[in-house]
Structure formats: structure tokens, C-alpha cells
Amino acid sequence: MIDRARETLKSTFGFADFRGRQEEVVARVLDRRSTLAVMPTGAGKSLCYQLPAIMLEGTCVVVSPLIALMHDQLRAARANGIRAATLTSADADWRETLDAFRAGQLDLLYVAPERASQQGFRDLLNSAPIALFAIDEAHCVSEWGHDFRPDYRQLRPMMAAFPDVPRLALTATADAHTRADILNQLGIPEEGMVVAGFDRPNIRYAIGPRDSLTRQLQALLASEPGPGIVYAPTRAATERLSESLATPGREVRAYHAGLPPEVRAANQAAFVASENMVMVATVAFGMGIDKPDVRFVAHAGLPKSIEAYYQETGRAGRDGDPAQAHLFWGADDFARARMRVAEVEPQRQAGERTRLDALGALVETAGCRRAVLLRHFGEDPPETCGNCDNCCDPPKSVDATVVAQKYLSAVARTRQTYGAGYVEGILTGQRSDRAEKNGHDTLSVFGIVEGEEAQLLKPVRRALMVRGALLPTEHGGMMFGSEARGYLKGESELHLVVPPKKQGRRGRSGRDSSPNPVGDPLFDALRDLRRELAEEAQVPPYVVFHDATLREFAARRPASRAEMGEISGVGAKKLEAYGDAFLAVIKAH
Structure with missing residues (x-):
């Protein structure tokens, strides 16, 4: 059988x-x-x-x-x-x-x-x-x-x-x-x-703190010319980012549940049919995407869980060609998530906290991202994968326990009322009318952080929020979370990942990361024909043939239907429907 x-x-x-x-x-x-x-x-x-x-x-x-x-x-x-x-x-x-x-x-x-x-x-x-x-x-x-x-x-x-x-x-x-x-x-x-296992070896995982998100996404789009998805946490963010990311020749559209149904349907259809469009979407743009040639997925905020992250990043590179998965996270993402956990039914809280801690381990690891992912699903992967940011450019790890204690002490001495900028100003000894008026310039923590320690304050705050030691107040301040006591008493240690310094333009360029031949007139002509046939049949281009099949056409140059039928992805129905048209283009070149 x-x-x-x-x-x-x-x-x-x-x-x-x-x-x-x-x-x-x-x-x-x-x-x-x-x-x-x-x-x-x-x-x-x-x-x-x-x-x-x-x-x-x-x-x-x-x-x-x-x-x-x-x-x-x-x-x-x-x-x-x-x-x-x-x-x-x-x-x-x-x-x-x-x-x-x-x-x-x-x-x-x-x-x-x-x-x-x-x-x-x-x-x-x-x-x-x-x-x-x-x-x-x-x-x-x-x-x-x-x-x-x-x-x-x-x-x-x-x-x-x-x-x-x-x-x-x-x-x-x-x-x-x-x-x-x-x-x-x-x-x-x-x-x-x-x-069958969970590994997607063709996806390159990269995770880092949000720092001027629009600029970070613009750099990603400039380096990745194919179709892509940017997941944003709110409907307003999808519309704001879609406007700021669009450039001549690169259409960017928004998708969320608040759009009229006909607009959502039109945007999704345009994305599925496109070869370079970017969709900025909430997770409402979810399982309904069966598009194999998505070249990158970016998260502009923290996903709901490792399972959600795995599934959402899994929409990239379904054709087996190289693809990118970028996650840009902020400490406030974890703070908001912890507040949401506190609002769910008591019997679900432990499970939700475990999921959030697993995400924290993924974003903060100095080791292989893929290994953390695969271990979460019960696999026993190698220690390194060679295709994530930490494996390709290993970061340093520093002991920031003392800085964390100083940070929490400053939050306590300022009565768990003020925001990050003010607290960090107190720690680094920045004199201001506000600090003098509050008498905070006389505190024992005033000016106790300098030099290299000062560079660690923002990463320490992020890490303490990820771990639930710091929580935001409703008025923009910071207060202790349940884990703060362990750091203050010296029972918990804080080790920080310090990303490598950026050297010019990082990562692979779009041309390098695409396996498609650049400047090959035959391959370009085959893609043009595919686009025409797809429009005529009212189907997305990949339904006609995947890029991998066109690459084989360009490399092997079949001269007959029989030879074309030997190429992967060419079944009898497609050979009958499209074979002669593609053979004619190959012959012309």
C-alpha cells in the first residue's frame, strides 16, 4: 500500500x-x-x-x-x-x-x-x-x-x-x-x-530589548525583501506601525479584529498573493495564514506564551527556505502580563505564571534560543544550533546582583512611588529641583552607582520586572513584587546577558539570506510568468509553483514535459496546466 x-x-x-x-x-x-x-x-x-x-x-x-x-x-x-x-x-x-x-x-x-x-x-x-x-x-x-x-x-x-x-x-x-x-x-x-519533533532549522531566532521600535523594524524590513508579518500587541499599534513602515515599492497593511470584515478580507487576500508585502497584525491574523513564502515574522511585543511564540514564528519559512524570527520585548510587557495573571481565576494562576517564567527564560538566556524552545517541548537538543542570535554572536554574562540590590534599595528609600528615570537619577547622583525638594539628594543611595554599573541600570530594571521583583504602579511608578525580598536579602542572584556591541550593519542582508538567484534573468522571467498565471487563475503565486521549483527550473533548464515532470513540486495536473508556458520561457533564455 x-x-x-x-x-x-x-x-x-x-x-x-x-x-x-x-x-x-x-x-x-x-x-x-x-x-x-x-x-x-x-x-x-x-x-x-x-x-x-x-x-x-x-x-x-x-x-x-x-x-x-x-x-x-x-x-x-x-x-x-x-x-x-x-x-x-x-x-x-x-x-x-x-x-x-x-x-x-x-x-x-x-x-x-x-x-x-x-x-x-x-x-x-x-x-x-x-x-x-x-x-x-x-x-x-x-x-x-x-x-x-x-x-x-x-x-x-x-x-x-x-x-x-x-x-x-x-x-x-x-x-x-x-x-x-x-x-x-x-x-x-x-x-x-x-x-516528529519541533525543530525548524531554517528559522533564525533573534530576541532583544525594544529600543526605538520603529527604527528596529525599519532596519529589519530593509534587510528582508520578501513577505513578512509584524505582530503588534494592540489594534492602534498595528495601524500606527503600518503607516510608519511603508516605503515606496514595499506595501505595508494593517490587520486586526476591529477593521470592517471586507477590509480584513481584502488585506489578507492581498498579502497572500504578494511577493513582498508586510502585514502588521494582532494575533487575530493567526492560524488563517497558509502562505509558505513568509520570509520573516517579528514580534513588537511579548507573545502570550512559548507555545504562541512557536506557532506565530512558525508562519515564517514554511517552504523550507531561510527565514527570520525577531522578538522585540520590553520590561513593561512582563509587568502587564503579571498583572493579567493576577486577574485570572485562582486555579489557573500557577499555570499562567509558569508560562510567563518560561518566556522570561527564553528572552534572557545567554545560551541557544532554539535549545530553550525545544527543551520546553520535551526534546533534548544540542547545546548550540548555529542559527540564532546567541549562537552566531555569543553575548557576555555579568553578575549584576549588587546593582539589583542597590536598585531595589533606591525604590524602597523613595517609598515605591517614582518611575524608572527618577530612581536611576537618584542612584547616579543627578541633582534636580525635584530630588532636592523631596530630600532624596541626602539618601544613602544617592550617587552610589557610577561607571560600568550605571550602564547596567536599565538592563537590571528589565530583568527585575521579568522576574516579578518590580511591578509598575498605576501612576507610572515602581513598587516591589513578590520576588523583591529574595534579592534584598541576598538569597537570589541576578546574572545579566550583555548583548555584543553592534558593528555596522548586523546580520545577513536580504540578498544573502534569500536562496533565490540574484540577477538571473531566467529566474526573474519565470517569476514574472508565475505572477501572470496566478493572476489569471485568481490564486496566489505559490499555488502555481514554489520558489524552490522555479530555482530548479532555472538551474536544470528542462527541455521537455518529461524532464520538467522529474522536478520536485511538479505533479501531473500542474504539468498539464502550466508546463508548456514555463518550457517556452526556458527555451527563450
């Missing part, structure tokens, strides 16, 4: 062989065994149900959380000749879809969990043979997952009505606790779990 699957993989998708654990998952599904597949974004999860859907008798019902995501996957499936349809509130052709389903003319039917859990849909499923239930973004079924969706809890009763139909749950983002919950909630045996 798996040999026939490999033949179908080549003829339909244009791939000579499976990647990673795909073969194991596909083999289990073809053997009609229920499975949970935990695979990193970009590892080809959708192929694990699309390939069996072609081979098995009946329709594969795919439960997916967002309409936009379903429509992206629908376009890609149809481009490969797969008989697919969506049944959503946005589809005008729902009657034709129902007729095709009942007539057994669909390989794939995509639905949302809200529809799948209704009795009417269960009745519909009785009218035609079902090959497989595929549950995408399966972490949504778990209250331990970071994107819990209550309707996912209703899927098990729906599937239980069809005991002979296998179940395939798919997720990229689930720690051990969440994985166990998914198995339990969806009725999948423990032996059915396939964990």
Missing part, C-alpha cells in the same frame, strides 16, 4: 519521496488506524490526509478552525487536481457541494468545528461513505492548549457515530500535557501518537 502511496505522491504532488515522519503517518491512516501527528509547521501535515483522501474510498472530512485557512488549503488542493470543497458560511455554492458530497464526488470536505458538531451535519455524513476524519490544529481541543475552542470538544461524539472511520489529529504546537489531553478528548489510543 505504501508503494502505491509513493506513486500517488509523485503523480499528484510531484514529490519523489516523503519527508520526516510523513510516511509513518500516511501508512497508519491507510491502515485505518487513528493517529495524533505532532509535526512542526512546514513539515507537510496537510499531505498526511490529502494523500490518503485520494486513495481511500469515500470523502475525508477535514475540521479546520478558520474559513480563510480552509480556502487557502482548498486552492492548493484543487491546483493538484484533488476534488475538494468547503462548507462554510462564506460559500455561495453550498448546494453544489452537498450534491457532490452525496454523489461521492469529493475527496476532501473542509468544515469548521461549529458546523461539524451540529446534528444536521451528522445526518449529512450518513448520506455518503466517509474515508477519514482529519482534525487540524488539534491543540484547540485541549484546555491546556493555547488556542482552546469549546466546539472542538463536540467532535468526539460526532466521530463516535462512525466507529469504523479512522481519526487523524494534527498539530504543530502541543507540549506533553496538551498531547495527552488531545488523545483523551478525541479518543485516540496512546500508541497512535507520532511526534
Whole structure:
């Protein structure tokens, strides 16, 4: 059976062989065994149900959380000749879809969990043979997952009505606790779990303090010419940043839940179709993005958790080409997060604090970022990865425990009332009318920090806020948090990461980081043709062919359909639809 699957993989998708654990998952599904597949974004999860859907008798019902995501996957499936349809509130052709389903003319039917859990849909499923239930973004079924969706809890009763139909749950983002919950909630045996690992080796992780955010983002956009996503913490920030980052020839748009639906839809469609647009978005611009050629993801503030960070950065480089993930954080991010934790139900507070502490460890580590991420998901990675900021340019670590004690002493002596600028002025002995009026120029802490210690004050404040030793007051001052006592009594140590000094323009330039040939007239002509064909078919360019396939066209210069069909990513349907047009461009060069 798996040999026939490999033949179908080549003829339909244009791939000579499976990647990673795909073969194991596909083999289990073809053997009609229920499975949970935990695979990193970009590892080809959708192929694990699309390939069996072609081979098995009946329709594969795919439960997916967002309409936009379903429509992206629908376009890609149809481009490969797969008989697919969506049944959503946005589809005008729902009657034709129902007729095709009942007539057994669909390989794939995509639905949302809200529809799948209704009795009417269960009745519909009785009218035609079902090959497989595929549950995408399966972490949504778990209250331990970071994107819990209550309707996912209703899927098990729906599937239980069809005991002979296998179940395939798919997720990229689930720690051990969440994985166990998914198995339990969806009725999948423990032996059915396939964990492919969480590493995304093509993504370069970089994390640093926010310091003139707009300038930092402008530098990132200048070095990364491809499509990108900037996640901003508020709706207002998305609009402000989208205006300040736009430049001639580089469109930047905003996306958030407060925009009119037609504007959101238009902005998302433009981004999916573009080859260099940047979207500044809240996390509302989330799982609905199935765009493989995103070259960078930047966070303009702290994500909700390591799971959320992993999933959001995972939207970069899904095509396997090099990609960047930048996080710009501030101490106030952690302070606000700690205040939010204090407001949740008491039984959830310990778990939320653990998640926040894990984020603190990630942003403050002097070691490998990837190792911290992978250990969080239960893996045992190497100590260094060679593709994160700390591995490529190792920082120094200094003992700042004494400076932390001085800082907290100054906050205490000024009665936990004043902001960072004032407290740091007292510590460095800056005389002012305000300090003299308050009598703070006579305090024992006045002027006790100088020289190299003075350079550490801002990083120390950030670190104390990350650790919950300092909290902001509602009037812009600072007060002690629960961890302050340990530092003041000498029971806790503070070791700080000191980033390396910047030397000119840091990091890889956009041209260096892109694997695409620069100035190759054939490659450029192939991209131009792809753009024309995509506009004509009203699909994004990557649905026609990925950049990697165009690179192979330019390098190997196939002279016939047979030669072109040997190139990865060229299935029979695409060869028939586009082969002659691309061969003509290759011949002309």
C-alpha cells in the first residue's frame, strides 16, 4: 500500500519521496488506524490526509478552525487536481457541494468545528461513505492548549457515530500535557501518537530589548525583501506601525479584529498573493495564514506564551527556505502580563505564571534560543544550533546582583512611588529641583552607582520586572513584587546577558539570506510568468509553483514535459496546466 502511496505522491504532488515522519503517518491512516501527528509547521501535515483522501474510498472530512485557512488549503488542493470543497458560511455554492458530497464526488470536505458538531451535519455524513476524519490544529481541543475552542470538544461524539472511520489529529504546537489531553478528548489510543519533533532549522531566532521600535523594524524590513508579518500587541499599534513602515515599492497593511470584515478580507487576500508585502497584525491574523513564502515574522511585543511564540514564528519559512524570527520585548510587557495573571481565576494562576517564567527564560538566556524552545517541548537538543542570535554572536554574562540590590534599595528609600528615570537619577547622583525638594539628594543611595554599573541600570530594571521583583504602579511608578525580598536579602542572584556591541550593519542582508538567484534573468522571467498565471487563475503565486521549483527550473533548464515532470513540486495536473508556458520561457533564455 505504501508503494502505491509513493506513486500517488509523485503523480499528484510531484514529490519523489516523503519527508520526516510523513510516511509513518500516511501508512497508519491507510491502515485505518487513528493517529495524533505532532509535526512542526512546514513539515507537510496537510499531505498526511490529502494523500490518503485520494486513495481511500469515500470523502475525508477535514475540521479546520478558520474559513480563510480552509480556502487557502482548498486552492492548493484543487491546483493538484484533488476534488475538494468547503462548507462554510462564506460559500455561495453550498448546494453544489452537498450534491457532490452525496454523489461521492469529493475527496476532501473542509468544515469548521461549529458546523461539524451540529446534528444536521451528522445526518449529512450518513448520506455518503466517509474515508477519514482529519482534525487540524488539534491543540484547540485541549484546555491546556493555547488556542482552546469549546466546539472542538463536540467532535468526539460526532466521530463516535462512525466507529469504523479512522481519526487523524494534527498539530504543530502541543507540549506533553496538551498531547495527552488531545488523545483523551478525541479518543485516540496512546500508541497512535507520532511526534516528529519541533525543530525548524531554517528559522533564525533573534530576541532583544525594544529600543526605538520603529527604527528596529525599519532596519529589519530593509534587510528582508520578501513577505513578512509584524505582530503588534494592540489594534492602534498595528495601524500606527503600518503607516510608519511603508516605503515606496514595499506595501505595508494593517490587520486586526476591529477593521470592517471586507477590509480584513481584502488585506489578507492581498498579502497572500504578494511577493513582498508586510502585514502588521494582532494575533487575530493567526492560524488563517497558509502562505509558505513568509520570509520573516517579528514580534513588537511579548507573545502570550512559548507555545504562541512557536506557532506565530512558525508562519515564517514554511517552504523550507531561510527565514527570520525577531522578538522585540520590553520590561513593561512582563509587568502587564503579571498583572493579567493576577486577574485570572485562582486555579489557573500557577499555570499562567509558569508560562510567563518560561518566556522570561527564553528572552534572557545567554545560551541557544532554539535549545530553550525545544527543551520546553520535551526534546533534548544540542547545546548550540548555529542559527540564532546567541549562537552566531555569543553575548557576555555579568553578575549584576549588587546593582539589583542597590536598585531595589533606591525604590524602597523613595517609598515605591517614582518611575524608572527618577530612581536611576537618584542612584547616579543627578541633582534636580525635584530630588532636592523631596530630600532624596541626602539618601544613602544617592550617587552610589557610577561607571560600568550605571550602564547596567536599565538592563537590571528589565530583568527585575521579568522576574516579578518590580511591578509598575498605576501612576507610572515602581513598587516591589513578590520576588523583591529574595534579592534584598541576598538569597537570589541576578546574572545579566550583555548583548555584543553592534558593528555596522548586523546580520545577513536580504540578498544573502534569500536562496533565490540574484540577477538571473531566467529566474526573474519565470517569476514574472508565475505572477501572470496566478493572476489569471485568481490564486496566489505559490499555488502555481514554489520558489524552490522555479530555482530548479532555472538551474536544470528542462527541455521537455518529461524532464520538467522529474522536478520536485511538479505533479501531473500542474504539468498539464502550466508546463508548456514555463518550457517556452526556458527555451527563450
